[in-house]
Amino acid sequence: MPTLQIGRKEIPYELRRSAAATERRITVTPGHVEVLALTSDKDDDIAGFLTRKRQWVFNTVREMERITASRHAVPRFMTGSKIPYRGRKMPLTVRRTDADLITTTYRNGFIVDLPHWAWNELDRVVATELKLWMRRRVRRDVKEVATTYGTRFGLVPRSIRVAEFPNGWGSCGPEGNILVNWHLIFAPKQVLDYVVIHELAHLRHRSHREEFWTFLRSISPDFERPKAWLEANQGTLTSDFLIVV
Structure with a gap:
């Protein structure tokens, strides 16, 4: 070397x-x-x-x-920390870089490169960057699922948006506007897919009557598995760990 x-x-x-x-x-x-x-x-x-x-x-x-x-004084968001993502705890690497801008990448774990000016507020900066990266990733994933099922089954919403809301994981308004909770980034990918497909199915059947579940099963035969995971684990899907006080 x-x-x-x-x-x-x-x-x-x-x-x-x-x-x-x-x-x-x-x-x-x-x-x-x-x-x-x-x-x-x-x-x-x-x-x-x-x-x-x-x-x-x-x-x-x-x-x-x-x-x-002096590791006892090290901030929470440091190399070796574990970040919840896709139903798993993934390693975080925080590096100091000579570049001028912050960059966040994912390669079997999160890598955040910080310039010198960001190092004094490491916790706040890393938490903010991780949250922005995750929200962008959810928006991309939601768009991909919606495009796939819209093309295959003619389920095209008026709009589809990712946001944070206290109750529920998704909604489909009467005018066909779909909303998806970005906290689903902490669940396995198939759970996020299930929620998006569930809301798309409401474009065809508004209620949760038997015909809705029959239609949902016809376009997503394995939906019961991610549905059960979400019901059992929904209390753990939170971004509280990203809040720095």
């Missing part, structure tokens, strides 16, 4: 080249430094970049070491 020599301190780092990268970047997590380079970069390009960033790397690594040494 290559190392960066800063005074008497030797900092090992992982060099990763990416064809998708448009700029060089450094991310720091406890015990690990990653340098992202362009595939076209020569060794001298990378060396020059690291020389320009050497003080930032030194200060950031030292700050990470301080945080790790």
Whole structure:
């Protein structure tokens, strides 16, 4: 593993080249430094970049070491925290980056890259970013399910929107406007799909009479399994863990 020599301190780092990268970047997590380079970069390009960033790397690594040494004072949203998502608890990695903007990605867990200006309010910033990412993901998923079933079964709502509301998981208004609770992001994906399909079925049958359930079963034969999961676990689907006081 290559190392960066800063005074008497030797900092090992992982060099990763990416064809998708448009700029060089450094991310720091406890015990690990990653340098992202362009595939076209020569060794001298990378060396020059690291020389320009050497003080930032030194200060950031030292700050990470301080945080790790005083873990009792570490905020809730830190590397190693578990975030509820899709019915599971997924790991969170919070990295300090030399970029100017916050980025949130998901690769078998959440990765939040924070610039220096966001680090002083880590809990609040990470909670806000996770909530925004999850709401965007729910909107995308809901749209995909609605499009699929609208095409296959002619169930086209006037509008479909994701929001937060205290009671219920979805609704279909008399004019065909569908509302879905974004907290379903904390349930398995098939539960979210069930709620969307359930509300779409109300475009054909408004009440919960037998013909509604018969129609729902005809377009979603396995709906009873996610329905039972939701009834048993709905009390656990909350975003309270994202509230920072």
